[in-house]
Amino acid sequence: MHLFNNVSAGDKAIIEKHLDKVPVPVGALARELGLEVKLILLPPDISGEIRPSPTAPAGFRINVNRHEKKERQRFTIAHEIGHYLLHRSLIGDGVSDNVLYRSTLSNQQEVEANKVAAALLMPRPTVEALLNTHGGLRSKEVSDLIAEQLEVSSPAMRIRLGLQ
Numbered sequence: 001m002h003l004f005n006n007v008s009a010g011d012k013a014i015i016e017k018h019l020d021k022v023p024v025p026v027g028a029l030a031r032e033l034g035l036e037v038k039l040i041l042l043p044p045d046i047s048g049e050i051r052p053s054p055t056a057p058a059g060f061r062i063n064v065n066r067h068e069k070k071e072r073q074r075f076t077i078a079h080e081i082g083h084y085l086l087h088r089s090l091i092g093d094g095v096s097d098n099v100l101y102r103s104t105l106s107n108q109q110e111v112e113a114n115k116v117a118a119a120l121l122m123p124r125p126t127v128e129a130l131l132n133t134h135g136g137l138r139s140k141e142v143s144d145l146i147a148e149q150l151e152v153s154s155p156a157m158r159i160r161l162g163l164q
């Protein structure tokens with residue numbers, strides 16, 4: 001995928017190893033990439049952040065708002081992984097994402113991080129395979145079932161399937 005063109009072969013191999021699991025173990029994936037992941041108390045308008053960490057093998061820590069729902073936390077982790085993979089040179093002292101996944105980075109960079117998050121949490125081959133187990137129908141009902149299996153939000157899966 002062109003989104004991952006600039007990702008190192010080592011990081012790509014780690015990502016690919018996790019992508020065929022249902023749901024994709026996004027916390028384990030982050031840790032294998034060398035990132036620390038912590039659920040912490042963050043302001044209610046902040047979903048997550050990525051900042052430098054001297055103790056993380058890759059040099060960065062992802063903080064996730066512990067008051068948000070699990071599906072939301074999983075998306076946030078995947079989104080911050082996106083910033084790490086694509087924008088790590090721009091993270092500086094840290095990047096905080098609000099509940100709309102906006103930050104001090106550009107809209108373009110936020111769109112890229114959301115695309116990475118969708119690709120990590122809802123890999124196309126897995127989504128197609130799950131669709132087939134439900135008769136191949138791209139309905140909202142089937143979309144919701146697959147969202148549950150992949151532990152993503154219903155709106156995220158509907159967007160992935162082009163249903164809205």
Ligand SMILES: [Zn+2]
Nearest residue numbers: 097101103113
């Ligand atoms: Zn972001």
